[in-house]
Amino acid sequence: MKQARPINLNLFTIHFPIPSIVSILHRISGVLLFLLIPFMLWGLSLSLTSQQDFDALRQFFAHSYMKFIIWVSLAAFIFHFVAGIRHLLMDIHVGETLKGGRLTAMITFGVSFLLIILAGIWLW
């Protein structure tokens, strides 16, 4: 009569504090960046091949929907970058306490948000 025991792991019923949200976004942005590697290499290749290819690339990037995609990619990069710095700081015992961790998590969000907006302004 031994049936498999259920497990309570409905993520929607569990409260996640800010530092854990930073962490999961760090992970998601990381995977996204991995998936972008081929495009990055493609762009790099094209930009260095010839004047024509370089211009074609510029043209291509000038489309507004492409700008949006680039902006999202930049956002992923920025967030991954800032949250990564938070990680490195934590390794040297900065922001290890509950209060400290929450604070650095909020700073991470704040700084990333600002930089992502700036990146948008720069793009457009």
Add this chain to the structure above:
Amino acid sequence: MAVATQTFDAIIIGGGGAGLRASYEMAQSGLNVAVISKVFPTRSHTVSAQGGINAALGNTDGRDDWRWHMYDTVKGSDFLGDQDAIEYMCREAPESVYELEHMGLPFSRLDDGKIYQRAFGGQTLDFGGELAHRTCCAEDRTGHAMLHTLYQKNIEAKTNFYNEWFAIDLVKTSTGIAGVVAMNIETGEVVYLKARATILATGGAGRIFQATTNAHINTGDGFGMVLRAGYPLQDMEFWQFHPTGIAGAGVLITEGSRGEGGYLINKDGERYMERYAPHMKDLASRDVVARSTILEIREGRGCGPKGEYVLLKLDHLGEEVINKRLPGIRDLSITFAGVDPLKDPIPVVPTCHYLMGGIPTNIDGQVLTIDKDGKDQVIEGLYAAGECACVSVHGANRLGANSLLDLIVFGRAAGKHFQQSVKQGLGFREATVEEIEKAMGRLNRWNNNEGGESVETIRAELQKIMQNDFGVFRTAEFMKQGFDKLEKLQERLQHASIKDKSSCFNTCRIEALELDNLMATAIATAYLANERTESRGAHARVDYPDRDDKNWLKHTLYFEDGRIGFRAINMKPKEVKPIELVARHY
């Protein structure tokens, strides 16, 4: 019906301090031992002990002597303690504490690296001289630190653990105890655990009272088992009320808080213990402080809107002492009283805390009964240690921080004695099918009863009777009433039933089985409290206010069939001169 059998050299019932100290002693020497515990071992009530463990190390004072410790303990016991046992405990204390230190217990330290020792109630130098600092501690979490350390060492020693197993009853043969019938709470499976010896380490039974510092699990399971096996309990009238349980919550505030310099005040802000115990003041022994506090409240000097409690003042100790020595009670106070002791005093009230009596044993932990002529008789294959045992080292009143010591010293002693016995050929006893089935009797009753009153109804009533009629101050009139009510309740219990009869983790059934044990403990208490017509230690009778050494310098015994017996007090320590009877003043 055949019951599955599993065999071990020894079965320890209870995974608290005494049980784990005993199992460690045995497992370390290569014996095949099993601890069965109704909770995961670190959930046992030892975990709640705060203040510390006494041992005459002399680390803080620079001098101490186990004989002084012995003197304090005998006096604290109001001379009901057995002096040979107290001598043994106090003499073994330093080594037992050093052993714990070697096992890894994180004791608080002095600047020279030795174990820190604090002052505690009733502890003196030079046979009643100045206050002694004898209590070794790990901040105010000594029991927690001790229990975890012991559990950890048992992991290392590869003790077998039957966690969340409930002992139903001892299996009794014509020649002694052959083991125990126990139930796996998770599956409801019942197994006969057979052993050369069974060691009871089931702790106290504070849950017979409404207001208690005890955990929900302290239901006197060992007492019920021993009584049902036809053996006696001893000195069950002696229940200690701790002076400082948080009012309303029952949560303990350690005596260590007074050892560090805290004191009690009434509604006028008066430090009233100066009146009751001019020498030791707030560090008089617990029965004295508890009684004085009840008197203050009764005479209208209690605090709060209803004048129901007194206040424990700690703020003058300063942030450093409180955070360094008493961080745990600060947390408890904030959580359960809504008071930060750094700023405000804590509302406290005397609360049932500890049973001095229990299963009579000798110094080796072997359980005793008396024969027809009243002579001590060892029960083969049965040991007891810890709060459930009555060696008796606490007599009529236990000194603070002697409880953890009792666990360690006698858990170890039982383990050592058992090892010796195995070497000398202690064998297994063969139980018949009937004998095993007898031990399952009450489980069958609960499984079959239908339509009776609920466990909660009877338990609540039991606790109310004990609280009202067998509290700090007792009189024949109230106790008689209480006793009659208890007898009727006991009859009703036979017909009580549980609705939930499932097998998987049925806590309802466990609470029912525990209720049998609570009832047995309460009845034993009621019998013996009625019997003893004197006031001694924690047993304070309004109608017999004085100690009566002529008639009552003896242990009382209670058997399940209502028989009462007596045992002489041991006044013959082996190495030192007996401590003479004196009136107790602090």
Add this chain to the structure above:
Amino acid sequence: MVNSGLRDWLYQRVSAIFMAVYSLGLVVYVLAHPDLAYYEWHHLFTYMSMKVVTLLFVFLLLIHAWVGMWTVITDYIKPFVLRLMINIVILLALVGFFFQTILILWGI
């Protein structure tokens, strides 16, 4: 496939620091050249030092990505064969990226 958590952890950090510095440098360069022309951009990559540093960047990126992806995959993909296949694909892709980078940089 990976047996020292300490080494991975260290690689992750060291690569992160290098990549952070490199990308910051690149960002500063791009910001400093608002209308970046092909010849400037192309010229930048003709320096051997730039080629080496960029190749190193990509190499560390691949290590960083490998450790990260391996962690993610082992967290969420429980069937062994599937996990092994995905890991092999990722590893092959990363190695491929590395050689592609060499071709790009030394093709200039």
Add this chain to the structure above:
Amino acid sequence: MRFSIYRYNPESDAAPYMQDYDLDVKAHECHMVLDALIAIKNNMDDGLTYRRSCREGVCGSDGMNINGKNRLACTTHLSALKEPIVIRPLPGLPIVRDLVVDMSQFYKQYEKIKPYLQNTNPTPAKERLQSPEERSKLDGLYECILCACCSTSCPSFWWNPDKYVGPAGLLQAYRFIADSRDTESKERLSELTDPFSVFRCRGIMNCVDVCPKGLNPLKAINHIKELMLEEGV
């Protein structure tokens, strides 16, 4: 007050479900969540199953997920919670019945780190000396009550309960590494260098957020990593 409680009895239920109870908490003098659970069991539904022992926050029996956060029922004030109070078992561990989870995986990880003092030097006649400074390194570590609130709030433990030691186990690992009386620190460290035992910690601090004793496993884990680096580099 309304309570919504996770129910599952393998003998009668095909799947877990949530059951609502309306309890008059004033009439039953309930202050803490545990008081309410006891009142429900005693007066409304004797089949409701949970663990409890000390009811003062030191035994660690009654860890459960209350309004989305892991905490001890006995030290969680009802007054601090939003209604309805949703009570679920600790996440990520198999459910035995109702709020009772099978903790064996959690205990296994604890045992894995050899949670006992090891000292190969001859045993002295008295105590091993330890200065107050050395002793203070154990503060914030030895107080753990093994309630599992931390480990069962940790996604890394959810995904790898068999390989990742988890915050509770690692806190204890460091408790012995940091003890001046333990002679096996190097051994202990070298047994943890695989990619899972310690390094699954992503520093998300859910453990610190939920610990009912206010302990900080993350800090301990970072210390372990640092010591490994010192040993290994």
